[in-house]
Amino acid sequence: MTVLYGASIVTPDEIITEGWIATAGARIDAIGRGAPPATDAQNLGGGFLVPAFIDIHCHGGAGADFGSADAEQVDRAARYHRNHGTGGMLASLVTAPIEELCKQLAVIADIVESADTPLLGAHLEGPFLSQMRCGAQNPAFLTAPDVSAFRKMVDVSRGTLKMITIAPELPGAGEVVEAARAAGVVAALGHTDATFAQAATAIVRGASVATHLFNGMRPLRHRDPGPVLASLDSGIACEVINDGVHVHAAITRMVAERDPSQLVLVTDAISATGMGDGQYTLGGQPVLVENGQARLASSGSLAGSTLTMDVAVRRAVVECGLPLEVAVAAASTNPARVLGESSRRGRIAAGLAADLVHLDDELQVKNVICGGRRQP
Template structure:
């Protein structure tokens, strides 16, 4: 790794904008950030530079899916799939991500865990594409009433015994788990997971306000795709949504395809909770970047029409959203660019304990996305090396 200087560019840190600004990179790390131009740097006049996007909730893309590969192959097949996914994500500005499983059998999730461990080990030797930061287990410990597009056949109660096996199989690379806090044994499970360093998100849940708050006190710090697959708000039972909204330590995932949540609700959530708690996710599935048609999610048939994913009964089943489109969507509904960028860089990093990434600051990893004024991606850097 060498040195590079990017100058005369609009920098979104994402806490503020610097224009014209300069970034100096050395050995894969941001060395200096300052206002003004550097005559020996690469002139990026008319361009915008932001931190690399971080997607902590994505199932698949371009015909590739972590759960599908685990159901239909070996851990080697999962590793190969994940490495291919990492290249696809990179083209949309994602420089780090958490491959996300759906509810499946114990054996399938063990295969997924081993595959993630192997893929992370491979990237340490030869990093191509977006960096895999660990595994997100979305289920199987969720509510059957709020299962959404999860396979009910494999939904079960929280099991510390199973978690120990997943943790060992993954080589300690489980980063986060989505759980329904009303399930028997959930508080004990959350406490155990947090002691391992696993971050807990509350989702696919029919929990009451009290059950949700108990889970937050136990260490849960995030809500999975807020509003979707959750008990709705009731004036006599505020439920999970009010509980997470009023808890300042809880990050809030939102799918910004403008289908799962309408613009009015996105703006309300940001206005109430504050931009520092919002985490933009894609919840993307295998059909992303592919034509409309029939696909699979965790063994369930998914029909994609006009880019919208649904089960046969009409239930939304993930999305075909990409992070660059998510950014454009947020800006289109009036969210300031720096705030929109923060929800897909710094915030997701903090939500799952990733440090020295997600911001354009000295000592941070030089993961950068260069865009034109229409927010189209023109170049991408991963650890200071131009990847696209």
């Protein structure tokens, strides 16, 4: 058993300023207030203990791409994000031919099943997306929603496909949403030109997430509120890329103030994350990164981000003015609920995974603990 104290403990309901956490193996054994029960307890010397972050939308990092179908790259990207506090994540795959996506899913399944990794599974961001709102998705590989193709990808993923983004206005989209729900795969709305009614219908049929709200979707207008207001009004989880580029800080704050349980911070990070400005690719398309912003070389469209979850949380507090416990819930508790992982991770509570991040007083990562083990 390991006992940690000396840092404020952030829970979804409060911040315990004087308390301790005991971990036993890979689990949290107990949480207490006041002085720690063990004389050999580890004094963290200030700052905050928060649950490790869960990123449900990430394409890569450290020069590595989750869509590479290369096990070394997949592992390297996942470990890079773990060093920034991400204890659980989905490997997001951009639009590609179905056979290529199957190869990528199989590699991710191998790693999820066999490696010491924060990967919880895969997220298909396509190929059933809108041509009008494809953003940085390769339009050459977009295809109509097809239940048989979806089931083929489910089969090859061996239970590790956790989420798929779909444009609900496309013919056949509703059937894929229902098939996803039946297969235990989260259906998300995104890269869509759907009307309010079309989005609302998809939510009734089982869609439960809005992929990077506002980005890659019909904009919110007073006579045509589209999928943005349908998502907010319905209470489904709303991803926000809180990098100061994809949305204004006031938008992140607005989502949280409407209903803090809906806000899910994501990175949408690509391979360029942690690598600096330069030339990269996403889904085979050239991407230029300048001043940390990733855009398609051909059109200037935003092509993911170079964000990490620790920065997203820090920005939520410092730039957006959210309480720390709300920002942490948006990065941990809420995404855990999206994935059906609330009984295993996403909060500091007895019996849950000992996946913790020690932040200093400026909310910079000092240490990361996953499965009860401090990461190098």
